[in-house]
Amino acid sequence: MARVVVDVLLKPEILDPQGKAVEGALGRLGLSGVSSVRQGKTFTIDVDGDLDDARLAQLHELASSLLSNPVIEDYSIREVTA
């Protein structure tokens, strides 16, 4: 079994109102020195068998078509130890 994590974040040039709200709240709660907050989504996916190229290609397809909105979001896929 292999575990992969898919991170989905708004593209850098896209406004992130929620991240901005968190950034504002951090300041109000006394945490200084924070210049930017971007919020996104994380998916943890366990796949059977090895993470071979074919399986990885499948995951990329899934990440770009279902887990993210390619018009406004970027994703990245990484393998982690389960």
Add this chain to the structure above:
Amino acid sequence: MSRHVDTVTDAAANPDAAQPFAELGLKPDEYQQIREILGRRPTSAELAMYSVMWSEHCSYKSSKVHLRQFGDKKPETDALLVGIGENAGVVDIGDGWAVTFKVESHNHPSYVEPYQGAATGIGGIVRDILSMGARPVAVMDPLRFGAADHPDTRRVLPGVVAGIGGYGNCLGLPNIGGEVVFDSSYQGNPLVNALCVGTMRHEDIHLASAKGVGNLVVLYGAKTGGDGIGGVSVLASETFDEGGPAKRPSVQVGDPFMEKLLIECTLEVLHAGLVEGIQDLGGAGISCATSELASNGEGGMHVRLDAVPLRDATLTPEEILMSESQERMCAVVTPEKIDAFLAICRKWDVTADVIGEVTSTGRLVIEWHGEIIVDVPPRTVAHDGPVYNRPLARPDWQDELIASGSSELARPSTAVEIRDTIMTMVASPNLAAKTWITSQYDRYVLGNTVLAQPEDSGMVRVDEVTGRGVAVSTDCNGRFAKLDPYNGAKLALAEAYRNVAATGAAPLAVTNCLNFGSPEDPAVMWQFSEAVRGLADGCLELGTPVTGGNVSFYNQTGDTAIHPTPVVGVLGVIEDVTKRTPMGFASAGDVVLLLGETRDELDGSEWAHVVHGHLGGVPPKVDLAAEMVLAALLVEFGGTGALTAAHDLSDGGVAQALVEMALRRGVGAMISLPAEHDAFVALFSESTARVIVTVSPARFDEVMSAAAAAGVLVTRIGSVGEAGSDLVIENVVGDSVTLSLAELSQASEATLPALFG
């Protein structure tokens, strides 16, 4: 990071540098025109400005020559306080109140990214209304999608509806109506139009002009980021070519909470008298706001672009000029009042920065860290762009389309067949209940909503003391406009006018959103010119001026254009909203009357569309004189309480109207069709200038004699039943048709959830 910035000095020193004008959407002769205006090549920043401002979306270069008719044929009226050309027109609704309303398209962005496209469509139109000095009080959304069962409609519609709901609900604005129409002609080109209504006192009207040399130009609201750069020129002015290069810039993301702060902040600075001129930032961002303010004012402005607060410090000056970041406004403020202005912005947590001042030079000069990157006459950017008299030609298929009428189509001929037809039509996507959509919108927030979907018009109270209010309806039947663009536009106007009058409000003014295919296609240009001519003629005849509007071209994929869709919004005034006329059957024993004449007019009808998938022939006859007489009657008797219900007859005819009136409050009726009429025609014809009303028996004679005096044909067709009673239609080919409210409701309500739920 250091990047060389193309300055005016560079442009003079290096006059023949190749420039990517074609990639920015400019034609070679337009580029040449810019060079002639400036007497040199434009800098890259100037090129960016001209390219967005001269795009179809901003310059109206293909439509301008036709739109002049709205001014030339303007009816005599005292109601118009501010006319076409400003951010939105303003009308006088009496008692010192003024209302501004406008509808705009956000079609292309909503196709690319349905949620954010629709959401920022609401945000943009709200800022237009705000920049006139009005408080936004309601929104509406005329929407059109491809076939209801097409997979792409399933992608686009839920996102669009959620985006409208998400943004509008967060802003706290009621969504009081609109339209949802499905037709395969909109496949790949959905129409997402957004309308906003705002109210103010007469003295609060503000205009977009930069007056007073030495006054300061303030940019306030959200910071400027890299979103939607070039969106105006690329998204709104290029066709989506199948297989073409992916020219898909990043879309804009809206922040409704920022917009809410912007609304409150703007109204406070306006009411405090701190503003000389004001402009919202929409398409073309800072390019548009600075050039329009300067052009409308005394002609000069000096802007320090490096003073613009940025979300992304790596943006180039060209990108800052073109960015369509949302929730921004631009104001002109005197130096004496600037501290008070900035203090109010701070109070609302709104970023505000002085980015320049009004000058007497007649030039718009923009500097970037001390170097001049723009030096242009602002009128040439904002108002004196290219104007095209594009070729137009009646399409060669038009005659064939008109010749292929609906008379050959098989019509239901027995009571059973007619009953089946009614049930099929009730459940068809265009006629089915839109509850699944409208329940995602907050329709009653602010507490002033009097009528909302599915009523004929949305109605809001403006004055909480006197009860004075306004009603708004938007309509367009694209099939009729395809068959006959001239009369199709008049039919859209007639329907919206009738819908407003049916609620008891007197129609006063018109806005429009003209959605068409590519202006470079002579057939589309012919449709457009015919529709504008029809709408202008119709408004003149009805005495309702066009206050403003919007044109959306390039709604086509490949060679296939959408149905011409001139969406018309009519606004009416009602002196006391407690006297409005609702649409549903209410009191048992009330008399049901059909006002107006029914003819055999089924070409282009909903019946032909749903049952036969047919489009051809000649649309129903337009009779605006009859509409005016009918409207006057509806307004007069609505106000005296004689009418207990009124419902406009349009898509689906009498049958659909009766079903909607019965379902509205769960009250049936006993209807008897006049024996001399063909039952099918009586039930499904879409003849115009007709409404169904109910009248209490005590007021019956009074209404009958008034209608007779006005020359309106009245047919008594039945009486209202008890709550929960069936809808019974007698004299249907010698038999009667009984429809239970339960089965009608099930058929009507189940369709949209099954498709999109």
